[in-house]
Amino acid sequence: MSVERILWEEDATGLAGLVRKGELSAIELTDAAIARAEATRPEINATAEPLYESARTRAKSIDRSLPLAGVPFAIKDLGIAIKGVPSHGGSRIPAWVPDFNSVMTERYLAAGLIPIVTSTSPEHGLRLMTESKAFGITRNPWNTGHTTGGSSGGSAALVAAGVVPVAHASDGGGSIRVPSACSGLVGLKTSRGRIPLSPLVSESWYGMVVDHAVTRSVRDCALLLDLTHGPDTLAPYAALPPKGTFAAAAARDPGKLRLAVYRKSPLGLPISAETLRALDIAVALAREGGHSVEDIELPFIGRDFFADFCTTVASAVAGSLRSEALRVGRSVTGDIERATRVLGRLGEMVSAGETYAGLQRLHAASRQLIEETARYDAVLMPVIAHPPLACGAMDPKSADELIENLLDKLHLTSLLKIKPLFGQLMDKSLWFTHWPAIHNVSGQPSIALPVHVTDAGLPLGIQAAGRPGDEETLLSLAAQMEKISGWLKRRAPLMVPSSGRDPHI
Numbered sequence: 001m002s003v004e005r006i007l008w009e010e011d012a013t014g015l016a017g018l019v020r021k022g023e024l025s026a027i028e029l030t031d032a033a034i035a036r037a038e039a040t041r042p043e044i045n046a047t048a049e050p051l052y053e054s055a056r057t058r059a060k061s062i063d064r065s066l067p068l069a070g071v072p073f074a075i076k077d078l079g080i081a082i083k084g085v086p087s088h089g090g091s092r093i094p095a096w097v098p099d100f101n102s103v104m105t106e107r108y109l110a111a112g113l114i115p116i117v118t119s120t121s122p123e124h125g126l127r128l129m130t131e132s133k134a135f136g137i138t139r140n141p142w143n144t145g146h147t148t149g150g151s152s153g154g155s156a157a158l159v160a161a162g163v164v165p166v167a168h169a170s171d172g173g174g175s176i177r178v179p180s181a182c183s184g185l186v187g188l189k190t191s192r193g194r195i196p197l198s199p200l201v202s203e204s205w206y207g208m209v210v211d212h213a214v215t216r217s218v219r220d221c222a223l224l225l226d227l228t229h230g231p232d233t234l235a236p237y238a239a240l241p242p243k244g245t246f247a248a249a250a251a252r253d254p255g256k257l258r259l260a261v262y263r264k265s266p267l268g269l270p271i272s273a274e275t276l277r278a279l280d281i282a283v284a285l286a287r288e289g290g291h292s293v294e295d296i297e298l299p300f301i302g303r304d305f306f307a308d309f310c311t312t313v314a315s316a317v318a319g320s321l322r323s324e325a326l327r328v329g330r331s332v333t334g335d336i337e338r339a340t341r342v343l344g345r346l347g348e349m350v351s352a353g354e355t356y357a358g359l360q361r362l363h364a365a366s367r368q369l370i371e372e373t374a375r376y377d378a379v380l381m382p383v384i385a386h387p388p389l390a391c392g393a394m395d396p397k398s399a400d401e402l403i404e405n406l407l408d409k410l411h412l413t414s415l416l417k418i419k420p421l422f423g424q425l426m427d428k429s430l431w432f433t434h435w436p437a438i439h440n441v442s443g444q445p446s447i448a449l450p451v452h453v454t455d456a457g458l459p460l461g462i463q464a465a466g467r468p469g470d471e472e473t474l475l476s477l478a479a480q481m482e483k484i485s486g487w488l489k490r491r492a493p494l495m496v497p498s499s500g501r502d503p504h505i
Contacts, residue, residue: 003032004497008162011217012071015165019070026070026114030059033072033116037163040495044139046157048077049085049118059114066112067227073113074158074167078121080104081200090121090132093335094328103196103232104211111227119154119167123337124320128178128433129394130154133337137391140183141492142458146388149182151175156183156214160492166220172209174436180214180448181383181461184490186221186478187214191239191469192443196232203236205316206359208440217488218479222250240469249472250479257291257377257477265434266301269427272386278452278460282380285451285481300368301438308358309437310426315355318347338408345413366442370468377473378464381435383448387458389432400428445471447478450487
């Protein structure tokens with residue numbers, strides 16, 4: 001079997017096992033991943049910065065005993081420092097080149113991973129489709145006319161295309177789970193404080209942003225979390241420690257769990273029949289695994305909750321743009337995209353007192369959510385309200401574009417104080433993804449599960465949210481559902497490698 005075919009078929013755990021046994025070398029894997037990255041690049045456009053030479057250098061001297069030795073890897077071009085590698089954040093603002101590594105980068109390297117690229121992101125991670133003026137459109141390997149979601153869409157595209165088996169991702173409002181749901185992958189949004197963001201930042205978006213990965217398999221998700229979680233002296237807080245290893249949790253039977261399912265839109269917006277079908281499939285898989293599942297309501301999570309989330313994020317964006325202007329020594333207003341400008345101006349308009357009050361309301365709703373759902377081991381709910389959208393589908397058009405232009409060019413952001421207009425724009429931003437931000441606010445873990453592929457051949461995943469600090473139950477449940485469903489064998493149809501014999505294997 002060719003090295004490219006092995007790369008395309010195996011997960012990270014399997015590839016590392018081959019390297020450890022000497023059946024495959026790290027440089028062979030790295031060269032195959034680089035070749036596939038270049039071959040698929042025109043189709044999916046998921047690379048921000050190639051790291052090919054440093055990857056080859058590292059592969060030639062890797063310690064084969066490391067747990068993920070020689071496994072090709074991608075790191076998202078947002079919110080993480082890689083020494084000497086330009087960081088764009090999906091923006092046309094001049095790149096920042098760090099002179100240090102983030103703690104996460106150091107932990108990835110210590111695990112034996114070989115970063116071959118940084119992956120694309122929308123500007124500042126603000127869209128749930130990976131499309132930017134700086135890098136263009138990132139496309140879905142299952143159908144290149146459709147999105148991989150965002151903001152970790154580049155990482156998801158690379159994993160789904162078989163370039164790498166696992167990739168770094170981050171999630172401030174669904175940015176791990178949405179790309180996973182769109183790309184047929186497993187994506188765990190970790191508990192707040194599980195993985196440190198230091199020393200780049202202490203926290204991001206008031207603690208709503210977390211880092212982890214998009215993966216092919218549940219066991220990879222668990223193993224990578226074992227290798228990267230844990231407190232850092234510069235991090236302000238840490239999640240509750242696990243009872244054992246996450247890999248052990250993924251390997252064991254979950255027992256009989258009490259699960260809930262939430263089928264409504266907290267925004268009162270339409271949900272496609274395909275999304276509800278995916279949720280029904282997940283419920284059926286859970287019941288086949290021996291678990292009870294009951295329907296619940298979440299009446300305290302509604303439009304006011306999401307309005308507070310949006311204005312809070314806007315304030316964070318405003319602060320980030322101030323920091324960027326200070327870094328480059330000038331205004332960045334002309335560098336950023338129209339939607340980012342409007343959001344930043346909204347953030348400047350919201351007072352510190354309003355931001356604090358909004359955060360307190362979000363925290364109060366989170367406490368109620370955690371208390372009301374504590375009797376359940378996990379709550380199933382959608383991630384995306386529709387199958388993966390066509391590329392460009394969330395761009396404002398006609399009247400929406402006119403409104404956004406007026407808000408931008410005439411500096412009419414104050415009109416967003418008008419509640420119906422604000423609600424209209426909120427709906428235009430969130431009509432594809434009604435649910436993910438709930439758990440960014442509450443800090444709970446939530447895992448996207450690739451339970452369904454539509455008749456049109458597009459993946460459509462759902463999520464299971466757990467108690468704070470309890471990724472172990474989610475991973476055990478996810479691994480059982482993976483085994484029952486057989487989703488691990490699914491692959492995107494893009495440029496399927498030949499299974500022919502490689503003379504070097």
